[in-house]
Amino acid sequence: MRRIVIAVALVAAAAVIFIVGRGLGAEPLRVSSTGARYAVTVVVDRPTTGRVSVEVQVTSGDADTVAVSAVMPDMGHSTPELTARETAPGRFVADGELFPMSGAWEVSIRLDGPAGEEVLTVNALVTG
Amino acid sequence: MIRLLCLVAVLVLACASPAAAHNVSAGADLRIAQTIAGTELTVVIKGTARVPGPLRIGVIAFQPVAGLPVELKVRSVEDGRTVTGVARAATRDPRYTELRVERTGPHELTLRAGGEVAVVPFRVLVEHGSGAEFLIYGGFFVAGLLLVGGLLTGALSRPGRAVLLGGGAAAGVTVAVMVIVFEPMVPAGPPDGAPPVVTTQAGGRPFVQARMETVPERPAAGEEFTLRVDLVDGSTGRPVDDLAIHHEALAHVIVTSEDGRYFRHVHPLRTAPGRLEVRLRADRAGAYVAHAELEREDSGGQLLMGRFSVGGQGPESSGEGSRAAEDGEDGPGADAGDGSGAQPDAAGGGGAAPRLQPAVPVAGRPATVELDAPGSVRPWLGMGGHLIVRSRDGSFLGHVHEMGSGGSRLRFTFTFPQGGRYLAWAQYAVDDRIVTVPFTVDVTASESPR
Numbered sequence: 001m002r003r004i005v006i007a008v009a010l011v012a013a014a015a016v017i018f019i020v021g022r023g024l025g026a027e028p029l030r031v032s033s034t035g036a037r038y039a040v041t042v043v044v045d046r047p048t049t050g051r052v053s054v055e056v057q058v059t060s061g062d063a064d065t066v067a068v069s070a071v072m073p074d075m076g077h078s079t080p081e082l083t084a085r086e087t088a089p090g091r092f093v094a095d096g097e098l099f100p101m102s103g104a105w106e107v108s109i110r111l112d113g114p115a116g117e118e119v120l121t122v123n124a125l126v127t128g
Numbered sequence: 129m130i131r132l133l134c135l136v137a138v139l140v141l142a143c144a145s146p147a148a149a150h151n152v153s154a155g156a157d158l159r160i161a162q163t164i165a166g167t168e169l170t171v172v173i174k175g176t177a178r179v180p181g182p183l184r185i186g187v188i189a190f191q192p193v194a195g196l197p198v199e200l201k202v203r204s205v206e207d208g209r210t211v212t213g214v215a216r217a218a219t220r221d222p223r224y225t226e227l228r229v230e231r232t233g234p235h236e237l238t239l240r241a242g243g244e245v246a247v248v249p250f251r252v253l254v255e256h257g258s259g260a261e262f263l264i265y266g267g268f269f270v271a272g273l274l275l276v277g278g279l280l281t282g283a284l285s286r287p288g289r290a291v292l293l294g295g296g297a298a299a300g301v302t303v304a305v306m307v308i309v310f311e312p313m314v315p316a317g318p319p320d321g322a323p324p325v326v327t328t329q330a331g332g333r334p335f336v337q338a339r340m341e342t343v344p345e346r347p348a349a350g351e352e353f354t355l356r357v358d359l360v361d362g363s364t365g366r367p368v369d370d371l372a373i374h375h376e377a378l379a380h381v382i383v384t385s386e387d388g389r390y391f392r393h394v395h396p397l398r399t400a401p402g403r404l405e406v407r408l409r410a411d412r413a414g415a416y417v418a419h420a421e422l423e424r425e426d427s428g429g430q431l432l433m434g435r436f437s438v439g440g441q442g443p444e445s446s447g448e449g450s451r452a453a454e455d456g457e458d459g460p461g462a463d464a465g466d467g468s469g470a471q472p473d474a475a476g477g478g479g480a481a482p483r484l485q486p487a488v489p490v491a492g493r494p495a496t497v498e499l500d501a502p503g504s505v506r507p508w509l510g511m512g513g514h515l516i517v518r519s520r521d522g523s524f525l526g527h528v529h530e531m532g533s534g535g536s537r538l539r540f541t542f543t544f545p546q547g548g549r550y551l552a553w554a555q556y557a558v559d560d561r562i563v564t565v566p567f568t569v570d571v572t573a574s575e576s577p578r
Contacts, residue, residue, distance in 0.1 A: 102326075
C-alpha cells in the first residue's frame with residue numbers, strides 16, 4: 001500500500017515538473033529577418049546583460065557595413081550602435097555591451113552596401 | 129462534475145493566449161480599418177490552426193464599392209517567402225481569399241488598391257498543445273481501465289492484484305485531478321510565433337510625438353493631398369512602429385475644418401515604419417485640425433493633434449463661403465466626401481435630429497444623446513455607433529461609443545468637461561454607407577465650482 005502511495009506521489013510530481021518546466025529555460029538566440037534588400041540571421045549564444053557577442057550572418061544581399069543597436073520598447077531604453085567587424089564574407093560580429101538590463105529587447109541591425117541602407121529588427125529575450 | 133472541470137481547464141488554456149495587438153491565430157481574427165482608394169474598408173485576417181496552413185483574408189466595404197479589387201501580398205519577415213492574391217470588397221459576408229503561410233512568426237500584409245499601398249505587420253500564432261489534456265484524459269483513461277480490472281479481479285477473489293490495480297487507478301485519478309487543479313495556475317506556454325515577453329510588464333510604453341504635415345505642404349482647395357503623420361517615441365527618438373489595433377484600426381484620424389463644416393473620420397495607411405498616411409480633399413480654404421487617436425502595444429490610448437491649412441480659392445469655394453456667411457455662425461457640417469461617406473445633408477437624409485437629455489447639458493454631469501437610424505445599424509469599427517465631440521477651438525476632442533441599445537436606436541452618454549458650444553458628429557454604418565449626423569451642443573457651465 002505504501003509503495004503505491006509513493007508511486008502515486010512520484011507520478012504526480014513528475015507531471016507537475018513537466019508542466020512547470022515547459023515554460024522555463026533560456027536558449028541561445030537564433031532568429032532571421034528578411035527585408036527588401038538584405039536578409040540576416042542573428043545569433044547570440046548567451047543573450048545576457050554585460051558583454052555579448054552578436055553574430056550577424058548576411059544570408060541575402062551584399063552588405064559592406066553592419067551596426068547593431070538595441071531598444072527596450074517597454075521602458076523606452078535605447079543603446080548606442082556597436083559596429084560589427086566582418087570576420088568572413090557575409091559574417092559580421094559585434095562585441096560589446098548591448099543589453100543594460102534583462103527583459104524583452106528589440107535588436108536593430110543596420111546594414112549598408114551598394115544596394116542601400118536598411119534596418120532589420122529582431123526580438124530578443126535577455127535573462128540574467 | 130469532472131467534465132465541467134475538464135471544460136474549465138480547457139477554456140482557461142484557450143484563453144491564455146497573449147492579448148497583444150497584431151496577432152493572428154485560429155479563432156482570433158485581426159480586423160483593420162483602412163481608408164484606401166477613397167473608401168472605407170475593413171480587412172479581416174482569419175488565422176490558421178496549423179502551419180503550413182491557409183490564412184483567410186477578406187475585405188468588407190462600408191460604402192457602395194462592392195467588387196473593388198484589393199491586391200494582397202503576405203510576406204514572412206523571417207524567410208522572405210511571399211504569397212499573393214486578390215480580395216474583392218463586399219458589403220456583407222466577403223469571400224475569403226486563402227493565402228498559404230508556411231511558418232509562424234512575424235509577417236507583413238501589403239494591401240494595394242487605387243494606386244495606394246499599405247503595409248500592415250502582424251504575427252501568425254499557432255497554439256501548441258500543452259500536454260495537460262493528454263495527462264488529464266490519459267489519467268482518467270488509465271484509472272477507468274484499472275478500476276474495471278480491479279473490480280473484475282476482486283470479483284475473482286484475488287485481493288492482492290485487486291488492490292494493486294485499484295492503486296494504479298488511484299494514481300491515474302490523482303494525476304488527472306492534479307493537472308486539472310494546477311494547470312490553470314501555471315502560465316501557459318506562448319503559442320508558436322509569439323515574440324518573447326517578460327511577465328513583469330512595465331506600466332505602458334513611452335509617449336508618442338506626432339509630426340503632422342501635408343504633401344504638398346500647402347494644398348489648394350479642391351486638390352487631393354496626403355496627410356502624413358510621423359510618429360516618434362518620446363524616450364528613444366525612434367519611429368514608433370508598435371501600434372496596437374485600437375478599435376479595429378492602427379489610428380483613427382479625425383480631420384475637421386476649424387469652423388467644423390468639414391469632417392472626416394479616416395483610418396490612415398502605414399506606408400513605412402512609424403509613418404501613417406491618408407489621402408484627403410478639402411473643398412474650402414482655411415485652417416484645419418487633425419486629431420489622431422492611437423494606442424501603443426501594452427499601453428493605453430493617446431490623442432495627438434496637428435494643424436494644417438488649405439490655401440487657394442477652389443472653384444467651389446466661393447459657394448461654400450457664401451453659405452457659411454449666410455449661416456453666420458460656426459457649426460459642424462459633413463461635406464460630401466469619399467473619405468467619410470458623409471452625405472452633404474446628412475442630418476436630413478440620415479434620420480431625425482439627435483435628442484439631448486437634458487436638452488441643455490450641464491458641464492461635469494453626464495448627458496445623453498439619442499438618435500434614430502433610418503434602418504438597422506451594422507457594427508463599424510467594432511461598435512454600433514460613434515460620437516465625435518469637439519470644442520470650438522479644436523483643443524478638445526471626445527470619441528464616445530454607442531452603448532449597445534440595439535436596433536436602430538443609438539444612445540451615447542458623455543460628460544462635457546466645460547461649458548460652451550461643442551461641435552458634434554454622430555456616425556453609424558447602415559447597409560452600404562456610413563452616415564454622419566452633424567449637430568451642435570450648447571453646454572451650460574456647472575453651477576457649483578469643482
